[in-house]
Amino acid sequence: MIVSEVIKGGIKIVGLNGRLDISTQDAVQDKINALLSDGSAKIVIDCSDLTFISSAGLRVFMSALKQVSSVDGKLVISNLNDTTRKIFDITGYDSVFNITTSLDEAIKQF
């Protein structure tokens, strides 16, 4: 799993490349925690290159959402593919997260 970061107009865009399962959840969680440590709370998680997500990944996203919400921020998840989107739909997590189909649309949420 490669976790990248781009900052655009105060919005932090976290790019996930690879698989998000129990073997990679800590790396992603640590990166998000580090991003949030300066109090910033405008986060987009770009899943364009995310090839797999399990329930471990959902927990990482949920933890990030809680942190962002606690400081009145916003978290948007963008570019899930058909496979990764499905796990959100079947678990009901799709109703919890702000999910967009493109990065541009995600940025417009702020």
Added chain:
Amino acid sequence: MKEANEISYHLTVKSSTENLAIVRDFIRKAADETGVNTEVVHKIILAVDEASSNIMRHAYKNNPEGEISYSFIVSGSECTVIITDQGVGFNPAAVRKPDLPVYIKEGKRGGLGMHLMKILMDNVQYESTESGFNKLVLTKKIA
């Protein structure tokens, strides 16, 4: 009795989380070779990943030296994945079905993996044998 057209694939890996990708590739390749459609393959892969994660975390308590064996069997219109380990067994009846809206809202942990397996597969059976093996049987109609 085995059906004449039964095809089976087998894999054994150590219980290191690094091996999850190998297990997913094993399932994908076996499913592709037996003509299982993509939608069903994704569901089986996710269910097997959840099962494997539970075994690594709970049965082997994060010890990467345990063994997990997989059999992927296609027989007639059914696909069965049998997963065995020798870790600590559990009582599936004690795993309560999570109330998902509450579960999500309160950020609870645990139980989601088993619940997902049941959503993704047609049948999920688990047994701990007296010989020290735990066996999880996941079944899915493929036609």
